[in-house]
Amino acid sequence: MLSPENLKKVEAVRSHYPDSKAALLPALWIAQEQEGWISTDMMRYLGDLLGVTYAHVMGVVTFYTMFIDKPQGKYHIEVCTNVSCLLRGSDKIVDAVHKCTGAKPGQTSADGKFTVSEVECMGACGGAPMIAIGEEYYERLSAEKLEEILNTLA
Numbered sequence: 001m002l003s004p005e006n007l008k009k010v011e012a013v014r015s016h017y018p019d020s021k022a023a024l025l026p027a028l029w030i031a032q033e034q035e036g037w038i039s040t041d042m043m044r045y046l047g048d049l050l051g052v053t054y055a056h057v058m059g060v061v062t063f064y065t066m067f068i069d070k071p072q073g074k075y076h077i078e079v080c081t082n083v084s085c086l087l088r089g090s091d092k093i094v095d096a097v098h099k100c101t102g103a104k105p106g107q108t109s110a111d112g113k114f115t116v117s118e119v120e121c122m123g124a125c126g127g128a129p130m131i132a133i134g135e136e137y138y139e140r141l142s143a144e145k146l147e148e149i150l151n152t153l154a
């Protein structure tokens with residue numbers, strides 16, 4: 001369930017649209033900010049709230065990589081491996097993330113600190129190769145620079 005404060009946010013968003021289905025993306029984002037991920041119970045809850053089927057909500061959650069449908073580590077590392085980043089060495093970044101965290105894309109580190117995902121273009125091609133950790137982008141990476149960044153995370 002959403003907190004009373006977040007429920008108000010969703011209702012405010014919903015009031016801007018003639019069809020409450022249009023409020024699904026921001027509602028999912030609000031739910032994810034609250035819980036850190038989106039459970040099947042939350043998908044059903046939001047579906048009921050907005051008059052959208054559970055199947056539709058699940059389809060949206062699983063389509064967009066920005067939505068997370070299982071518990072994750074404290075830090076979510078998204079490594080872009082699309083064309084520009086690939087040409088600039090994203091494969092080395094994936095290897096460096098694995099070396100530093102012990103996790104490959106799709107895995108969470110044994111200490112629960114890092115969840116690693118491989119993602120499509122994040123619109124920062126000019127800074128390739130890049131990663132995102134939460135809402136922060138780190139660009140023009142090397143294995144050494146990546147290790148320095150990860151070492152600063154508590």
Ligand code: FES
Pocket residue numbers: 080081082083084085086120121122123124125126128130
């Ligand atoms: S290809 Fe990596 S940010 Fe665009």
